[in-house]
Amino acid sequence: MIGEPEIDGDWHTASGAEGVAEALPGEPGRERVRGVARRPWLWALGGVVAASAVWAGTLVVQDRFPDLPRLDYVHSPDLCKEFELKTVGQAAGREFEGRQSGEGVYLAQDWSYCTVSTPYQEGTVMYGAQLLVELHKKQDPAGEFATGPGTDPATRLDTGERYEVVGLGERAVLDPYYANGGARLMVLDGGAVFTLTVQWFRLNDDKAAGVDGSAMQAAMVEDMRTLMAKLKR
Template identity: 70%
Template sequence: MIGEPEIDGDWHTATGSAGAAEALPGGGEQERERVRGTRRPWLWALGGVVLSSAVWAGTLAVQERFLPDVPRLGYRHSPDVCKEFELKTVGQAAGRAFESSRSGAGMSVAQDWAYCAVSTEYQEGTMQYGAQLLVELHKETDPQAEFATGPGVEPETRMDTSGSLVVSGLGDRAVLDRQYAHDGSRLMVLDGGAVFTLTVQWFQLTKDQTEPDAIDEDAMHAAMIEDMRAVMTKLRR
């Protein structure tokens, strides 16, 4: 950028040069023409700077207008997300330890994802639990429009948005479906371009078809929120 001192200095020099030309021998119109001639390249240069600045500003405006709306991502991709998925609080609410696990992961230009499923050891006559965590990092499109509508292909495994609860203090948006697939709950969190889905299900097999043991669902829901907060903290960049 051309600073004010440079502009002021050049204009002062050009103004004083005409008087200096008259004092020189042979000064007059020829010298004045020569002095005026030395100003023209500077003026053309200044005009070029102004023109190029305007063109550059216009180019930036066009680029900003057509930049894709890339979602904000504040989380890292973990190919083995089971290492981040401890479920300590859910385990306490269930009174059982989650042991066996399986995982999967994938990466693409548009989205990275990682999945982990854990369950409790089977014991006849006791309540069995299974939990799944899915982490999706959307890198090109904003997932907000489809948030809390899945995942799940079968109708009974999709989010029941009419009966879901809004959970505060988790990401940008968080909802809890308390009646997921009739025997579980699902917590989904949206934070920028990241979507976290935690599902906990339970069932009990009895020989005489008696009523299964009751669980404290409020305590389970609170535990799911705490464990979701923990895994999000671990994956945060």
Template identity: 80%
Template sequence: MIGEPEIDGDWDTARGAEGAAEALPGERERAPGARTPWWWALGGVVAASAVWAGALAVQDRFPDVPRLDHRHSSDVCKEFELKTVGQAVGREFEGRQSGEGVFLAQDWSYCTVITPYQEGAVMYGAQLLVELHKKDDPAAEFATGPGTDPATRLDMGQRREVPGLGDRAVLDRYHANDGSRLMVLDGGAVFTLTVQRFRISGADGANAADGDRSGGVDEDAMEAAMIEDMRALMAKLER
């Protein structure tokens, strides 16, 4: 009969690929009729090749994708405690407001806080901005450009590097000496923390710069506190 050689194993040339499949190690221990179709292996190779090709295509499209060692937080105020800065100024921060944005090239989130109002006392406000660059490396433009608000115009002559924090970190003071900005670059992540002193004055509650810029707080101590709180935040956001 035509089918007998294939069933009995006497017609090896007629078996083609199935005969080759039987020669694989362990194949002879399979129960009769339970052989796995040979094309599963070909399908696996094709699938793996497709995944690899897709990965290469992404690398070709975005060859300079920076590393991201930190995660995005939809409410970074929950991660941002400012404990050390609060100790430096002798008051806790409150009035937390946050926002976020998630886009193809960049995710960002921010948090703003302020110390409670005390009549005649200097108040402190802080803002944190976390940017995760997913497409372009932010290193080339890191910490460039002055602030747009005259009250927060930076004094670049006082810039100093902060060692041991991210890939690069810099501290700048405002020209008006009423605040500081700490910026940290770590791979594709950019962290910006600003702390400013001010006093609320006038019947309309408008902000006015305080004549006593220091507010009784040593600027070096304040900036050291900013560094410690930034370090704690970055550790929390690590992947």
């Protein structure tokens, strides 16, 4: 399920090209040889050989994994640094704090998340938000996109009120909560899946009267657009 980070294998290691670049200086008879003039054509030949090796390695990878999903976004180990929620904060009329983040880097998928909330104030609506970014490196997530319960199994999404968001990634959908207590925005773009959830409530009042759900949903779309532009390669 897309909403749950995949754990598949060991931590990633440096790519083949980087490994070649790091190994060359330490090899005997190469750059560390002093006092011996090297012929210019040897430098050129070395460059051709290295480029050919990298290209051959790329072809092998493409041949073994022809259907790898496209990834146009970078992994952020501290997503809270990218997650500003400016427009959502304006719609809420509150500042978010209490930021907590986490991340994982695996063979099948990289993921990171950030959660924020507004401080408690007597008689005011409280807000909480969570952002999850998943970068699928082996399997195309399109088949399972927006089919799960979200990042919080306790939430009740009103999928009957779902609507498509145009102009955001390859596909984007927004699902409001029942009783207008929040919303979830999910965006698919290649192998990347972005999930933004915003909840609002007032103590002893599940409906959180006074919150403009439509304005909050529009604010979520704008903040998601800003975040995706930041993480774009």
